Amino acid sequence: MRPEYIVVHTAAFNGNNCDRDMIDRWHKDRNWSGIGYHFVILNDKHRSKSDGTVELGRASNKAGAHALGLNSRSLGVCCIGHGDINDFTPAQYESLYQLVKQLMSEFSIPVNKVIGHRELNLLADNEVISSRYRTSKSCPGHKVDMDFIREQLSSVAINTEVESSEVSAESRLAMTNAIAVLQQHRAQFPNAQDELDEFIHHPEIIAITQ
Ligand SMILES: [Zn+2]
Structure with missing residues (x-):
């Protein structure tokens, strides 16, 4: 998979000690192959791990299971916590910006393709994805301002020239x-x-x- 988008999520769980392994168990319980996100960013409610810790989920060369309609074209980053109740912590934002900047550079993803899960509906409006993939979710949460996040990322210079592939x-x-x-x-x-x-x-x- 060569990702074109980065999709930001909330775990939508307000409890303690949530991390990559907990989400992996949730997703296995849904009979998925395992965690559907590529990256997880912890918050300040973990007993033994620091606020802002980045954990690896699914390998970034594999399609995730986090944004129906865009899974084969995107990386999923999940911030622990519940974005309808609390905004991400400052440490989570710091890690999110660092991680996303790195991914934008590595995969030549422009800032307008860093989206919140709920913004899949904008892609449906623009016919980038089928309207059947509209979501009723508020993810990454009402407290999370995606425009503000994109502003913080807008300084990343991206080479958007598509590599010309030799197709006979x-x-x-x-x-x-x-x-x-x-x-x-x-x-x-x-x-x-x-x-x-x-x-x-x-x-x-x-x-x-x-
Ligand atoms: Zn989501």
């Missing part, structure tokens, strides 16, 4: 034909049509087929 005329044609075959048979997979449209309209696929 032959494989361009093969891809165009493969999509035509899928389109012809789309009636056979009624429940996968949104995903097909999302795939076909992905910038990487458009770059190959046009």
